[in-house]
Amino acid sequence: MSAEVGRRSKRSASPSFRPRLPNTRAVSLSLYVVRRVLWMIPVIFFVVLITFVLMHLAPGSPWDKGGGRQLSQSVVRNLNIKYGLDKPVWQQFLLYVWNAAHFDFGLSYQYEGKTVASLILGGWPYTFTIGALAFCLVVPIGIGLGVLAALRQNTRTDYLTMTFATFGASFPNFVVGMLMIIVFGVLAYNVSGGNVSLPVTGFGLDDHLIMPVITLALLPTAYIARLTRASTLDTLRQEYVRTAWAKGLSERLVVLRHILRNSLIPVATALGPTFALLITGSVIVETVFAIPGIGRSFVTAVESRDYPMILGTTILFSVVIALANLVVDILYVFIDPRVRLD
């Protein structure tokens, strides 16, 4: 589905490196952002084109039922007229692009009389909230555990941390989610006589968030922890780190200024797509906890060949991923002074 994952414009350790005046740098950064945002237009056009073609190549029409009685030919004919599917495919494509350029993403085939835009805007706040909160767990815990494990390599701390990371990466979401529901929902309810338990389903800006956010955060936290550990270990062996120690700098200074700043570059690269994936939703977490987000609706849209809904969600995903990558690229400038954007 998506656009330029991991696209970077890092010019590392260029010999022509020279410091710039801050205002020049701000101007070049703004120009860079504008250029990148403009580039998103052709990227999204091709994403739409590819999705459109694949969608129409997939067998089955939106009106085929999953089983049992099928719609009669007369009804199928009238549905095709109603949603413009009686026109040639190239005409449908041009019409879609024209409308989408005017921010009209059409009517959903599944939900009678609902626009794709209203369905996405209705569900995204839930998905975004849970994803963003999960990201707030992923960054400090993932990076913290990774650095800790690297600094205490081959000690009990390291082994414990990496055991957690391995479990976190290997337990599927639906198992973790269901286990949490059974323990903190059902068991806690029965043991406390109904006084203390977490709500099993739904969305709310309260204890409803606890289980889904933790479940969603687990895998990326484990991934970021492992990545941070590996990259920190790599940095620890660099000569400038040895020099820093030799100069007699405090551990705090060495870790923060010399090790972290360098070891975080690959982590930052991974955090962009991670953020994009988290805020666009997980079908599994949304299904297990019955959260009315858009991760689930994308899958049902694909299953039922709800073409406008598939396209609308794909466009949203590509914009989010492209923007997340752009933010990462800008962050490089601040993390790594050698990086220039031009």
Next chain:
Amino acid sequence: MHRSMFDFRLGRVLAVGAAMATVAAACGSTPASGPSGAAPASQQVLSINDQTEPNSYDPGQETYTYEAAVGRNVFEPLLKPKADLSDVTGAAASGYTVSSDGLTYTFHIRSNANWSDGKPVTGSDFVYGWKRLLNPALAAGYVDPFFDTNVAGAADYGKVDATNATAIDAFLSGLGLSAPNSKTFVVKLQHPAAYFKWVATLWVGAPIRQDVVESAAGGSFPSSDATKAEAWASNASTIIGNGPFKISAIVPKDHVTLVPNTHYWAGTAAIKQLTYDFIPDANTAFAKYRTGALDIINVQGANVTVVRNDPKLSKQAKLIPRLTAFWMAYNTKRSPLNNQDVRMALAKAIDRNQLTQDVLHGTDKPLTSFLPKGMLGYDNSDNAQSFDAAAAKQLLQKSGVSVADLNKMKLLTRNTTTNQTVNQFIIQQWKTNLGLDIQLNVIDSKTVTKMIRAGNFDIYGPDGWGADYPDPQDWADIFQSGSCHALNWGCPTLPGYDALVQKADASQSASSRLADYKTAQKQLIDTAAVGFLYQQYEYDLIQPWVTNMSITPIDDEYVPGDFYYQGVYIKKH
């Protein structure tokens, strides 16, 4: 995420004549304070897991059981099934009369039938609702029972220019629908159809208020405009219905909440808040039920065993028969499946007891006839397809078809877990009992639909049918030759079948209809037109405080008792 192996448009069924307390519609006497023993009004809350969000709250656009389950409580059609399914009973209409030629149905609308805003329900509201349903521009998915030879003038439904308002208006004004006075609704039929009273029980045949639709659309609009026509149906405040409840809140993908319609003709319901949750995962719903936050859920798969072994939960479980049956479809246009002995051998080689006990968690029941138990016309006396490994082997030898030829056949199925396990068992049975080695072909659901529509398969299953209404016509019509590649995929050749079924469909004599449908059923069994497998049963949990449920054989899937929620109350607990 699908409700079951098959998405039936309607469904649910039979409570083996457990002829539930006939609280029935007569609950008009329920005092405002609630029945004695009832919990206080603040606790009169009934929460059900409906699993999937309705795609629309316009009854005419609802095609699935999870939509009808909500729709029939908000909008009330003319008639409804009696709890024991023996006949129809009055709903918005107190009754009906049929002309002697069987072509004119006159429905008498109750004098006290009211909309949720207090206005009286009129014959014109039904005329408007039914014309909306038959408007080709709106492309209602469940319209077939209304134009398939039924409503006079509707035969051209599939030919009208659906983009041309003038053509649509001409078509609609030619329909045999009229309201001679405010409390009468008259339907003229194309042909006599004894089952039409059942069509009048379908939730899609609800009345709709023209003034509500037009005010939500910002004035009157051309009949070709589908967007304006649906504007009223996504907003709780503009969904004015005539059912026992009205929608008070819609939370997309999460739940919909109903409250009593205080103007309902049979009185205000005891339940003060009726909530349909849309929890897709059966395990999650089960967990929520165990915290008491859901009152009615369906139990699936391994959880069936958990419930059975739990002393407390097992007392809350209900095994509810459904008017849904499954079978194997043979492509009778292909050799060697055009050979009746081969088809019968395959059918007789499957041990359905083992299938339902070991593979299907002991909830579904074996079925070797066509109409499921609970339907008018159910008859399991014909043993032709019953399990008999020795007889199956003999039949295969008699057919003269070689094992090598049969091994070229493939068994096509949809990619759900249940379908795969059922078919792996069947393939194993054919191997053990007939020495066959047939390959299983598991493909995604939409592709399978495309293949079977084109007749591009050897054996396909489990295929099945869920009753739209409990009249045998709804089932027998499937195997008419005109339904080949539309409702039945194997297209069996059945001499005399069409004429027999058409005669039964039109006949006004209940006894001769029944006899004819039984003859037709026997022909399907004896020629092994398909290989019958099992009848679906639903395993549900209902909290002990839910009182006065009237579970009928045709309730919507996973929403037991939904025809009669008006009489349900929560007792003190």
